[in-house]
Amino acid sequence: xxxxxxxxxxxxxxxxxxxxxxxxxxxxxxxxxxxxxxxxxxxxxxxxxxxxxxxxxxxxxxxxxxxxxxxxxxxxxxxxxxxxxxxxxxxxxxxxxxxxxxxxxxxxxxxxxxxxxxxxxxxxxxxxxxxxxxxxxxxxxxxxxxxxxxxxxxxxxxxxxxxxxxxxxxxxxxxxxxxxxxxxxxxxxxxxxxxxxxxxxxxxxxxxxxxxxxxxxxxxxxxxxxxxxxxxxxxxx
Numbered sequence: 194x195x196x197x198x199x200x201x202x203x204x205x206x207x208x209x210x211x212x213x214x215x216x217x218x219x220x221x222x223x224x225x226x227x228x229x230x231x232x233x234x235x236x237x238x239x240x241x242x243x244x245x246x247x248x249x250x251x252x253x254x255x256x257x258x259x260x261x262x263x264x265x266x267x268x269x270x271x272x273x274x275x276x277x278x279x280x281x282x283x284x285x286x287x288x289x290x291x292x293x294x295x296x297x298x299x300x301x302x303x304x305x306x307x308x309x310x311x312x313x314x315x316x317x318x319x320x321x322x323x324x325x326x327x328x329x330x331x332x333x334x335x336x337x338x339x340x341x342x343x344x345x346x347x348x349x350x351x352x353x354x355x356x357x358x359x360x361x362x363x364x365x366x367x368x369x370x371x372x373x374x375x376x377x378x379x380x381x382x383x384x385x386x387x388x389x390x391x392x393x394x395x396x397x398x399x400x401x402x403x404x405x406x407x408x409x410x411x412x413x414x415x416x417x418x419x420x421x422x423x424x425x426x427x428x429x430x
Contacts, residue, residue: 274337
């Protein structure tokens with residue numbers, strides 16, 4: 194690999210950006226396509242598909258044959274609230290391939306005994322997310338019902354563009370949430386991205402069933418998400 198392209202690829206990995214090394218199998222020329230780069234035509238559509246699937250492979254596009262080597266950050270799930278739903282959701286999400294973090298400042302809930310082996314932070318989300326910020330490849334799941342705990346990560350997730358943002362609560366609870374987030378300066382379009390009531394509509398009732406519904410919706414959002422649009426530089430030949 195060209196050292197210049199390798200340097201850009203390493204920078205993309207460090208920044209948790211998606212990147213695709215595009216190799217023209219006709220002439221062997223490489224170029225790197227990062228999040229935010231625009232590629233037109235069939236090749237652009239093919240790049241979008243491999244980023245969503247996370248699977249590299251050979252594609253036919255625009256009358257040529259390419260090998261697309263995709264480098265996608267591991268998907269994260271940040272769960273706000275060490276509640277009963279989280280006790281089921283965290284191991285399920287880990288089995289599905291997510292890097293899972295649970296955050297809850299309430300030390301009576303956020304205990305190693307209740308979340309054995311989990312990445313658990315018994316701190317305020319403001320403190321945890323400062324050192325471990327959210328990004329486009331993160332799903333934010335807020336399940337505490339407490340605006341003092343949930344609102345900051347929800348605002349952060351919507352501003353950064355997490356691929357999934359969900360919040361537990363009734364329609365009445367969500368209406369109050371919408372009012373608070375509007376007052377905090379979020380737009381109607383941003384707030385509308387919140388999945389509330391949270392999870393896929395499967396008639397879930399128990400914590401385990403709600404966890405299944407949430408994970409299903411997160412996976413759907415991951416595989417059907419819009420790609421990041423922030424500016425990023427592409428590698429040359």
